[in-house]
Amino acid sequence: MVSISFLNPLSPEGKDIVRELGSFEGISDDIPELRRLVTRNPSQEIVDDKEIPSNYLELALKRIEWYIKKKHDREFNSRRYSFLSDYSITKYDVISFYLLCQAIGVKFGPNSRETRVMVEAQGDLIQERLGKLSVQESRLMVDQSLAMLLHDDMVHWTFFQELLSTRKIRLTELVLDNGELILNEEDFLHRFGSRIKHRNPDSMYQLLIGDELKELIMVKMIMQETEDYIKQVHEKARVMVEPNPILLELADEVAEVLAEPMQHYGYGSGRSGGPMKAGPLNPLAFPPCVKKALEGIKSGGRNDAIVLFMTPFVSYARLYPDVFRMNITKRVSDQDPQLEITENEVLPLIYEAAQRCVPPLFDDQPQEKVNINAKLGFGMHSTLKMEHEGETTWYTPMSCEKIKLHLPHLCRPDDVCKKIGNPLSYYNRRIWEVRNLDKEDSDSEDNQSSTDVNDIGNSIKNENKNSDDNNSVEG
Amino acid sequence: MDLKPATPNERRQYYREEWDVNDIPEFIRKTLTQREFGFDHMGRGPNDRYRVFQNTDYLRKFMRYRTPFAAYSSVAFYHKPRRRDGWIKAELVFDVDAKDIPIRSCGCENVCEICLNQAKDIVHGLIDTIRGDLGLSDIHVVYSGRGYHIRVLDDKVMGMDSDVRSQIVKYLVGSDVPRSEYSSHGMKYNLEHFTVPFGYPQVFTDRVKQALLNLNLDTEIDEVSKDIKKAVIKHRELLSEDQWGLFRKEIGPVRYARLVKGIASLNLTLVDAKVSIDLKRILRLPSSLHSGVSMKSTLIKNLETFDPFQDAVPKFVYERKD
Numbered sequence: 001m002v003s004i005s006f007l008n009p010l011s012p013e014g015k016d017i018v019r020e021l022g023s024f025e026g027i028s029d030d031i032p033e034l035r036r037l038v039t040r041n042p043s044q045e046i047v048d049d050k051e052i053p054s055n056y057l058e059l060a061l062k063r064i065e066w067y068i069k070k071k072h073d074r075e076f077n078s079r080r081y082s083f084l085s086d087y088s089i090t091k092y093d094v095i096s097f098y099l100l101c102q103a104i105g106v107k108f109g110p111n112s113r114e115t116r117v118m119v120e121a122q123g124d125l126i127q128e129r130l131g132k133l134s135v136q137e138s139r140l141m142v143d144q145s146l147a148m149l150l151h152d153d154m155v156h157w158t159f160f161q162e163l164l165s166t167r168k169i170r171l172t173e174l175v176l177d178n179g180e181l182i183l184n185e186e187d188f189l190h191r192f193g194s195r196i197k198h199r200n201p202d203s204m205y206q207l208l209i210g211d212e213l214k215e216l217i218m219v220k221m222i223m224q225e226t227e228d229y230i231k232q233v234h235e236k237a238r239v240m241v242e243p244n245p246i247l248l249e250l251a252d253e254v255a256e257v258l259a260e261p262m263q264h265y266g267y268g269s270g271r272s273g274g275p276m277k278a279g280p281l282n283p284l285a286f287p288p289c290v291k292k293a294l295e296g297i298k299s300g301g302r303n304d305a306i307v308l309f310m311t312p313f314v315s316y317a318r319l320y321p322d323v324f325r326m327n328i329t330k331r332v333s334d335q336d337p338q339l340e341i342t343e344n345e346v347l348p349l350i351y352e353a354a355q356r357c358v359p360p361l362f363d364d365q366p367q368e369k370v371n372i373n374a375k376l377g378f379g380m381h382s383t384l385k386m387e388h389e390g391e392t393t394w395y396t397p398m399s400c401e402k403i404k405l406h407l408p409h410l411c412r413p414d415d416v417c418k419k420i421g422n423p424l425s426y427y428n429r430r431i432w433e434v435r436n437l438d439k440e441d442s443d444s445e446d447n448q449s450s451t452d453v454n455d456i457g458n459s460i461k462n463e464n465k466n467s468d469d470n471n472s473v474e475g
Numbered sequence: 476m477d478l479k480p481a482t483p484n485e486r487r488q489y490y491r492e493e494w495d496v497n498d499i500p501e502f503i504r505k506t507l508t509q510r511e512f513g514f515d516h517m518g519r520g521p522n523d524r525y526r527v528f529q530n531t532d533y534l535r536k537f538m539r540y541r542t543p544f545a546a547y548s549s550v551a552f553y554h555k556p557r558r559r560d561g562w563i564k565a566e567l568v569f570d571v572d573a574k575d576i577p578i579r580s581c582g583c584e585n586v587c588e589i590c591l592n593q594a595k596d597i598v599h600g601l602i603d604t605i606r607g608d609l610g611l612s613d614i615h616v617v618y619s620g621r622g623y624h625i626r627v628l629d630d631k632v633m634g635m636d637s638d639v640r641s642q643i644v645k646y647l648v649g650s651d652v653p654r655s656e657y658s659s660h661g662m663k664y665n666l667e668h669f670t671v672p673f674g675y676p677q678v679f680t681d682r683v684k685q686a687l688l689n690l691n692l693d694t695e696i697d698e699v700s701k702d703i704k705k706a707v708i709k710h711r712e713l714l715s716e717d718q719w720g721l722f723r724k725e726i727g728p729v730r731y732a733r734l735v736k737g738i739a740s741l742n743l744t745l746v747d748a749k750v751s752i753d754l755k756r757i758l759r760l761p762s763s764l765h766s767g768v769s770m771k772s773t774l775i776k777n778l779e780t781f782d783p784f785q786d787a788v789p790k791f792v793y794e795r796k797d
Contacts, residue, residue: 156610158631164639171642172651175674179610195672207657207664208671405641405748412697
């Protein structure tokens with residue numbers, strides 16, 4: 001029988017396992033039983049003896065490695081990680097889960113890439129494990145875990161506040177009636193049965209809720225609990241005297257596993273190559289919303305478009321394009337120590353967009369210049385001065401989601417937009433294609449690429465004119 | 476009725492002779508000290524902010540003597556409203572502005588009876604969903620002067636952050652096309668939104684219907700051609716009888732998919748989402764004068780019978796000579 005803790009290590013059963021272990025003593029000792037379980041698994045493929053985890057710490061790293069490889073390695077072979085879905089390892093798996101959360105919590109904290117990877121890996125692992133069970137077994141497990149997670153038969157949707165806030169689930173995915181989440185079949189039939197015409201209510205239940213929605217909610221709730229647990233650890237660690245060196249060591253090793261795909265397969269965007277270097281802006285790679293804003297905002301929303309949208313986008317695209325990949329908070333001066341690029345390239349482009357608004361933004365609202373400086377991290381002052389840097393934070397570019405809400409008129413998505421969630425990712429993706437295009441161009445004729453800020457307005461017009469050509473190259 | 480701005484004399488007359496501090500809804504009066512107030516004295520935006528009133532009498536005096544162009548109060552409750560600090564919670568607000576309805580049947584320049592009525596229909600639909608699907612109560616509707624504010628004071632949602640609020644907006648307005656492909660035990664099934672008579676697909680169907688019934692040939696919808704719009708106008712009678720399957724067939728499944736996708740993205744402007752996700756917004760004070768159009772912002776007791784041109788017109792408008 002599969003234990004609930006195999007899916008949810010934070011369940012009471014999982015906590016019992018940790019309690020039984022007691023302390024960190026002997027945590028890195030070899031566990032012959034674990035090795036035996038891994039090697040006896042019939043679907044397990046072992047290429048090298050070193051691949052077999054022989055203690056808690058190695059098992060912990062295997063969990064992360066599985067996720068990273070599955071995501072980034074084209075030659076990923078799932079059979080090399082078969083043991084991860086074998087419930088006979090539950091006891092060891094639970095401990096390794098706690099070790100990971102604690103290591104990441106102590107060293108990196110809840111807002112780190114390590115935490116994000118850990119939480120996502122846990123979610124994927126649960127799904128992988130459920131997939132290996134029979135339909136009956138999996139259904140039973142999901143029902144049991146949900147009963148434990150939800151505490152009550154009837155749950156108001158507001159209970160999922162955290163999951164909604166972190167967008168782990170979408171409100172539109174839930175089936176709601178009178179504020180209550182409908183998950184169970186009897187309840188569904190009781191509330192909606194009489195309204196359903198020309199269709200069988202039972203099969204409608206199976207399609208709309210059935211196993212899929214229950215599984216989704218269970219998985220996302222466990223992911224959220226994992227995140228919350230890491231946060232708790234982090235907060236406790238801040239008042240603790242000295243974290244256990246084993247945890248710090250494990251944290252470093254996790255970071256190494258995470259760094260590997262950056263070197264080998266290129267992390268995140270799927271493209272290959274090293275880190276994204278900052279360089280002169282290339283308007284040909286701007287997403288449709290930025291191009292539209294550059295043409296000038298003619299109706300309402302001028303302030304938001306220039307101050308909240310364009311300022312972060314232009315500054316990050318020019319100075320720190322891989323902010324989301326690096327996940328390290330920086331200041332403008334970290335990237336532009338003399339603020340020369342900011343003064344000569346970034347601000348002029350933002351001002352130009354402001355000038356093209358109808359009416360020109362600064363004509364009636366000159367104070368918005370101060371707000372632009374504030375969004376660059378230089379406080380509420382009329383000039384950029386190093387001594388003011390840090391009084392406010394350097395705003396990161398708005399996500400597509402936010403743009404749709406704040407500035408719906410700017411959002412006119414094209415094909416590339418479907419693959420990204422932030423205009424900056426669009427720019428990073430396109431700039432590679434555009435650069436290659438430039439290279440091809442300069443091979444055939446001596447064509448100067450239009451990266452001079454003063455040319456930007458013109459090149460946008462040119463690009464609009466030639467948009468068919470550009471599309472054909474893109475396709 | 477001519478919606479022209481109020482003169483400073485008319486403002487003075489309104490606040491001294493007609494307005495009563497007890498016209499401010501109780502839900503604001505009883506939380507007065509926790510709210511920030513803002514005023515626009517010159518008609519150039521509310522730049523007199525961070526005002527706090529210890530009791531209604533101070534507020535009454537302020538309004539009588541300053542007779543502001545416009546008055547606002549925060550949707551947020553603070554421990555220190557004077558510094559906009561110590562945020563406790565905020566009303567959940569939906570702003571339906573008649574001027575900004577994405578598909579308007581009237582085509583007027585500003586607002587008129589037709590689009591105000593359309594705004595009212597939208598408000599009805601939103602409130603049904605707020606109550607029925609989201610199970611929220613303590614809902615108040617205020618006529619803002621150019622449209623309607625729905626203000627939800629249910630404690631279940633007042634502590635929620637902007638991200639949750641943005642999800643609520645999307646649910647209410649129907650800005651995502653519900654999925655139509657489902658699978659069960661390895662088999663694929665198709666369920667169009669209009670075949671599901673509850674939950675979000677039902678909300679979406681209601682909003683799309685509202686849009687299609689008001690659409691005209693000039694309505695701009697992304698990637699929807701004039702031909703599709705013509706077909707909609709020709710066949711939309713089917714929708715009054717909820718013959719969605721037939722309607723979709725007449726439009727053609729591919730064109731239909733494009734049509735609902737276009738409407739879904741327009742739906743995001745049914746309400747001003749910025750207002751809903753802003754946790755520190757100030758909103759026009761009910762009972763105060765909208766000087767731009769000379770109308771009273773009014774708490775509505777019965778939305779069915781409310782008529783802004785009857786119930787929200789200040790006396791001075793009837794006394795105008797020209």
